[in-house]
Amino acid sequence: MGKDFEATRHRVPVPPSKPFFSSLKSSLKKTLFPDDPFRQFKNQPPSRRLVLGLQYFVPILEWAPRYTFEFFKADVVAGITIASLAVPQGISYANLANLPPIMGIYSSFVPPLVYAMLGSSRDLAVGTLAVPSLLITSMIGKEVNPIQNPKLYLQLALTATFFAGVFQALLGFLRLGLVVDFLSHATIVGFMGGAATVVCLQQVKGILGLSHFTHATDLVSVLQSVFSQIHQWRWESGVLGCCFLFFLLLTRYFSKRKGAFFWINAMAPLVSVVLGSLLVYLTHAEKRGVQVIGHLKKGLNPPSLSELAFGSQYLTTAIKTGVIIGAISLAEGIAVGRSFAMFKNYHIDGNKEMIALGMMNIAGSCTSCYLTAGPFSRTAVNFNAGCKTAVSNIVMATAVMITLLFLTPLFHYTPLVVLSSIIVAAMLGLIDYQAAFHLWKVDKFDFVVCISSYLGVTLGSVEIGLVIAVLLSLLRVLLFVARPRTCVLGKIPNSLTYRSMDQYPIANNVPGILILRIDAPVYFANASYLRERIVRWIDEEEDRLKSLGEMGLQYVVLDMSSVGSIDTSGISMLEEANRNIETRGLKLVLANPGSEVMKKLDKSKFLEAVGHEWIFPAVGEAVEACNFMLHSSKLDHKTVQSQLQASDDNV
Numbered sequence: 319m320g321k322d323f324e325a326t327r328h329r330v331p332v333p334p335s336k337p338f339f340s341s342l343k344s345s346l347k348k349t350l351f352p353d354d355p356f357r358q359f360k361n362q363p364p365s366r367r368l369v370l371g372l373q374y375f376v377p378i379l380e381w382a383p384r385y386t387f388e389f390f391k392a393d394v395v396a397g398i399t400i401a402s403l404a405v406p407q408g409i410s411y412a413n414l415a416n417l418p419p420i421m422g423i424y425s426s427f428v429p430p431l432v433y434a435m436l437g438s439s440r441d442l443a444v445g446t447l448a449v450p451s452l453l454i455t456s457m458i459g460k461e462v463n464p465i466q467n468p469k470l471y472l473q474l475a476l477t478a479t480f481f482a483g484v485f486q487a488l489l490g491f492l493r494l495g496l497v498v499d500f501l502s503h504a505t506i507v508g509f510m511g512g513a514a515t516v517v518c519l520q521q522v523k524g525i526l527g528l529s530h531f532t533h534a535t536d537l538v539s540v541l542q543s544v545f546s547q548i549h550q551w552r553w554e555s556g557v558l559g560c561c562f563l564f565f566l567l568l569t570r571y572f573s574k575r576k577g578a579f580f581w582i583n584a585m586a587p588l589v590s591v592v593l594g595s596l597l598v599y600l601t602h603a604e605k606r607g608v609q610v611i612g613h614l615k616k617g618l619n620p621p622s623l624s625e626l627a628f629g630s631q632y633l634t635t636a637i638k639t640g641v642i643i644g645a646i647s648l649a650e651g652i653a654v655g656r657s658f659a660m661f662k663n664y665h666i667d668g669n670k671e672m673i674a675l676g677m678m679n680i681a682g683s684c685t686s687c688y689l690t691a692g693p694f695s696r697t698a699v700n701f702n703a704g705c706k707t708a709v710s711n712i713v714m715a716t717a718v719m720i721t722l723l724f725l726t727p728l729f730h731y732t733p734l735v736v737l738s739s740i741i742v743a744a745m746l747g748l749i750d751y752q753a754a755f756h757l758w759k760v761d762k763f764d765f766v767v768c769i770s771s772y773l774g775v776t777l778g779s780v781e782i783g784l785v786i787a788v789l790l791s792l793l794r795v796l797l798f799v800a801r802p803r804t805c806v807l808g809k810i811p812n813s814l815t816y817r818s819m820d821q822y823p824i825a826n827n828v829p830g831i832l833i834l835r836i837d838a839p840v841y842f843a844n845a846s847y848l849r850e851r852i853v854r855w856i857d858e859e860e861d862r863l864k865s866l867g868e869m870g871l872q873y874v875v876l877d878m879s880s881v882g883s884i885d886t887s888g889i890s891m892l893e894e895a896n897r898n899i900e901t902r903g904l905k906l907v908l909a910n911p912g913s914e915v916m917k918k919l920d921k922s923k924f925l926e927a928v929g930h931e932w933i934f935p936a937v938g939e940a941v942e943a944c945n946f947m948l949h950s951s952k953l954d955h956k957t958v959q960s961q962l963q964a965s966d967d968n969v
Contacts, residue, residue: 397713
């Protein structure tokens with residue numbers, strides 16, 4: 319390379335090597351602690367560090383000193399509002415999980431108190447969820463019949479809740495929230511829609527007043543169970559169910575049209591329960607085939623630590639169920655919390671949320687509660703009611719406590735058909751067909767993931783749908799890694815900018831120079847593919863130049879600005895590509911390799927093979943150097959030609 323150009327160019331340095339353990343520590347810190355939670359402890363005295371540590375793990379200690387009476391008034395209104403939804407919804411979801419109805423009320427007492435102390439969301443309202451309730455029914459119900467052996471079924475449900483909490487808390491303590499990230503948006507849309515469809519179909523049992531119903535959750539089995547018992551359909555129950563369902567949907571529609579009347583939709587389930595109970599009591603409808611809840615015992619949550627079935631032969635089933643429902647509820651809870659946090663412009667710590675939800679479920683499993691998280695419907699009501707802090711959960715828990723102590727006998731005549739109507743009305747909101755249409759417009763592969771998840775749930779089972787969705791999401795990740803994008807760069811006219819020629823049709827080829835960009839880290843999974851792509855690009859460029867009769871290819875510039883890391887397989891690929899390029903009489907030039915890439919290329923002696931002088935900090939400088947060499951070679955060629963001509967003239 320010319321001395322004048324060499325004097326003006328910028329070299330790409332090789333970063334100094336760090337000791338192995340220091341480098342490992344730095345990598346782990348960046349991977350597990352991207353938010354640097356320890357920054358606040360720096361340069362602080364020990365006493366202050368203790369206070370900050372307690373505030374970090376128990377967030378209520380951080381915001382409680384700033385709590386005001388104005389906040390309290392807003393939280394009381396919000397807490398009472400969500401309590402009116404919590405009681406009927408809790409009973410309904412417990413019924414869906416084939417658990418005693420009282421457990422749905424229990425689950426809205428202890429867990430919200432735990433979350434209020436440990437959670438970082440101001441808006442999340444804690445309660446039971448429909449999809450985990452269905453999962454408990456489908457997974458544990460396969461092993462133990464809840465009607466024939468209710469005690470063992472209850473023990474396994476509590477044990478599954480315990481392991482769900484342990485799983486969630488461990489993810490938070492180990493800062494491994496990336497596990498939940500494999501449940502993509504498309505996966506959740508399809509899975510929730512499929513689960514909601516199955517839940518709605520399952521409620522046909524309650525609406526039609528059927529005594530016997532299939533435990534399977536697939537569409538075919540449910541429809542077969544419904545239409546094989548036409549002679550047992552009860553028209554009284556069906557009419558009552560349709561009327562209450564219409565009422566619930568009407569109140570939701572009105573509340574959406576008139577945002578100030580959100581409380582109408584929030585109060586509708588409780589109003590339905592009260593009206594249904596009065597109607598049954600006054601008409602003695604339970605004697606005409608309308609099924610009712612029956613007796614609910616008064617009193618606070620009894621301890622259930624001794625009920626956890628650690629020694630049961632079905633422990634594996636409980637663990638598997640716990641992990642799956644824990645992951646699903648965690649994904650929904652964090653997604654809901656972050657969605658509402660965006661409206662109020664504050665941050666939710668995902669790892670704190672995992673710890674809070676985990677500890678909440680561990681405590682719940684020991685106090686006769688089954689799995690809880692932050693359902694969207696209840697959180698939306700809490701948000702619209704004007705909550706300011708997690709104290710709204712404490713108010714809700716207090717209202718539920720009063721219900722448990724004094725009001726549970728009032729639910730004796732609550733018809734099951736009303737509970738089914740409440741569930742169906744809530745589930746219809748989870749079938750987000752608009753999101754599916756949006757996925758189709760934006761990303762066809764995400765749409766396939768969504769529909770596959772939906773069909774897997776509705777035609778197979780909830781577990782099958784979840785597995786299909788996660789596998790398809792993983793397949794997409796693998797495709798991104800194994801088949802990364804590569805493109806040819808061209809020069810934008812009247813600028814020093816180089817961009818993809820596919821994206822910018824105005825970009826022009828640089829004569830004699832092929833500029834390629836790799837848009838991904840180079841690993842063993844994509845090394846072979848990238849080697850073949852580079853060779854193919856070179857072949858196509860040489861064919862193009864030959865067909866146009868232009869100057870042949872001389873340099874191949876590899877833009878590595880998007881290559882964040884490289885492994886030994888990737889380095890071997892570059893060595894093979896370099897040998898192939900040299901065999902063709904060309905020269906490989908690297909542009910903008912990152913610090914980690916430079917370290918490994920230097921240690922592998924690849925930089926010596928290419929030549930340090932052919933490593934540049936930007937594509938523009940690399941092209942300028944190649945053009946300089948091309949121009950110099952032309953001048954040398956002309957000088958030789960003129961000297962030959964002069965000698966011929968002398969002769």
